[in-house]
Amino acid sequence: MAVYDVMDNAETIQFEGNKVGILISHGFTGTTQSMKPLAEAYAKEGYTVICPRLAGHGTSPEDMENSTEQDWIQSIEEGYHWLKDRCEIIFAVGLSMGGTLALYISETFEDIKGVIPMNAAIEIPEMERLPSETEDRYIDAIGSDIKKEGVEELAYQKTPVQAITALSRLMENVKRRLNGVHCPIMLFVSDEDHVVPPSNAELIFDKVFSEHKEIVHLENSYHVATLDYDQDLIIERSLEFFQMYAQAKNS
Template identity: 60%
Template sequence: MAEQYTVLEGAESFHFEGNRVGVLVSHGFTGTTQSMRPLGKAFADAGYTVCGPRLKGHGTHYEDMEKTTFHDWIQSIEEGYQWLQKRCDTIYMCGLSMGGTLSLYMAEKYSGLKGIVLINAAIEVPDMETATTMKDTRFIDAIGSDIKKPNVQELAYEKTPVQSIREIVGLMEQVRLDLNKVTCPTFIFVSNEDHVVPPYNSEVIYKEIQSEVKEIISLKESYHVATLDNDQAYIIEKALEFISKH
């Protein structure tokens, strides 16, 4: 029988019922919905219907994550998208880190997506590519909680499965090849200093997507997990502006 893992407190999926405009929000690799809850709540307070899925294998135990593939993570997002489709006429997506990668994937695949907001999205992380070649190592140190603001902790795994790194690298490669399929309005936030995803990722995304409406904005006071960092209020303000405009 498969081992059952309990979901960590604060890592649960969240849903807010609102109007006919939906926002799908996605957390990142080894992280949890905790990193996106402030944004989700802000979207809900603005009247939108919000879905923040917990990606499969996340928010439980890193050994649970080790068993999942990037197809499982896509499925978690697609289920959230379907939940919103039943309630909304228009859907936007907002993602942090691998959540940004998944937002790009959805924009590549679903022409119905009205717009995407990317926060330090990942399409190429050389350190991760190096880690995939490790033969006799099952887990490496954590990548979570890259936050500039003092005394703020991201709820994330304390170890990273090497097998899961192989999965995210596969996802990034696939998404990068199809960036030219992204045509919806896109708003990109990029931290000037990020110790997880090199900031040049956002420049590549900006150049290669085919969206007529696209904007890139620097975050000067946040590291990788910008949604929990000093620029949180600014991200919320700009993301709400973007959704109401498009």
């Protein structure tokens, strides 16, 4: 079995803090680098934070080609259990497929106190058609959809077609179980996104069973909003979300 080196700045991010834990997930073909500003901002407020490097990510496209949605789920569940050993309250946050995984965690574990999907993917018709339309092993990269000039996402330079099939299975699984999300939810959606159709946010909003739910529109960012112009807004609003619902559950 091949062993792959992990890219610089793609390693799992961990900060030990108080009894409120934040589970963060990066996106499809991306790395923890895209979520580092959020992880550091949350840790600065005293939260315990983990952003796992998802299996097959942050190494090579050949490594990702051999990983499946079950491997990605295992990566994020390991992060959840790491927090569970240390924290009394856990929130889930994710970008793109990371948002899909954050929803999965919220569907699976009833003790999740709130979830923040950012440009989360549950339906990408154009991408889902690709495996049946191409005989190629790889297609062009989908990373670095960022409006802000001079900012690059650390992501693969090509996308394994086999992994797209796994992503499609994950999205279908999560979409089917959205009524299992009952915790508060704040959805961030970029009005202009060249990877995930913004309509995904409305689909999620309509199907979750959360009593408290909200959509926040990002008017000045593309898909990788965590590295884009609206980064400060995302950090500010998510910190408010944690404070509100951590206090509510403690009262």
